[in-house]
Amino acid sequence: MSEFEIDFEWPRAPKYELRLAGPEEISRWLTNNPPPRGVPEAEWPLHFAEIVPVGEAKDHRPRAEAMQLAVKALVECKETPFHIVALKVVRALGPMFPLGLPRGDPVLAWETVALKLRMMFEGKDFVLGKEYRWPEPQAQWKGDLGIFLVPDKDNRPVLALRPTDLQSALILYGARMIATGTTFNICEHCKTPFLSGGTRFRNKRGDARYCSSECRWKWHNESRRKAHRRTGTQKHG
Numbered sequence: 001m002s003e004f005e006i007d008f009e010w011p012r013a014p015k016y017e018l019r020l021a022g023p024e025e026i027s028r029w030l031t032n033n034p035p036p037r038g039v040p041e042a043e044w045p046l047h048f049a050e051i052v053p054v055g056e057a058k059d060h061r062p063r064a065e066a067m068q069l070a071v072k073a074l075v076e077c078k079e080t081p082f083h084i085v086a087l088k089v090v091r092a093l094g095p096m097f098p099l100g101l102p103r104g105d106p107v108l109a110w111e112t113v114a115l116k117l118r119m120m121f122e123g124k125d126f127v128l129g130k131e132y133r134w135p136e137p138q139a140q141w142k143g144d145l146g147i148f149l150v151p152d153k154d155n156r157p158v159l160a161l162r163p164t165d166l167q168s169a170l171i172l173y174g175a176r177m178i179a180t181g182t183t184f185n186i187c188e189h190c191k192t193p194f195l196s197g198g199t200r201f202r203n204k205r206g207d208a209r210y211c212s213s214e215c216r217w218k219w220h221n222e223s224r225r226k227a228h229r230r231t232g233t234q235k236h237g
Helices: 023-032 041-047 064-076 083-093 107-122 166-179 213-236
Strands: 010-012 015-019 050-054 058-060 124-127 130-133 146-151 157-162 183-186 193-196
Touching: 015 083, 041 107, 050 083, 050 107, 064 083, 064 107, 064 166, 064 193, 083 107, 107 124, 107 166, 107 183
Parallel strands: none
Antiparallel strands: 010 058, 015 050, 124 130, 146 157, 183 193
């Protein structure tokens, strides 16, 4: 095991489905919390929905590529509503709460993880309500790991770093992506966030200006049209 390998297993069911929140669940939430800001009341059943397992869960070892793609999906959040992103991640990796909640993963809990990952890539964190920017000491700590010595095939001790849960594993992979050059960007055309550079996303440079070739073409086409309009206005002025 190299110093960058991560020893992580996590339970995953054969299938996961979205269960919309009913009136009673929404009412219980609103009893102790304010109404969700910016979410129309008609969308509350989706906003408070849960992702529930179908079938018996079994431990699996997520591949590094799947973990990094999950981090990318959660940080970029290109698909809306957000439950689409959360459902894809759970189906690929497993739920955040495999044993702790009787029904399933609240979509709201995955929104919290997505926000934490995005702030990490933006180089900021909040401590007691105050914002800190990396490399300030308050913005350096990201989580804890289990440190193990496990036997290899010849029964020799090998160092194993084990995240305590799925959220910790996602944060660890996200931190490693940042440390190996993956950067957070905002597309100049569609204004959505995207990740580029690093060992996983070499197809986009770390200083990429657009999230896709389509956005790059659209931005240049719009710039040319604006230039033509300005030129035409000047000729007729």
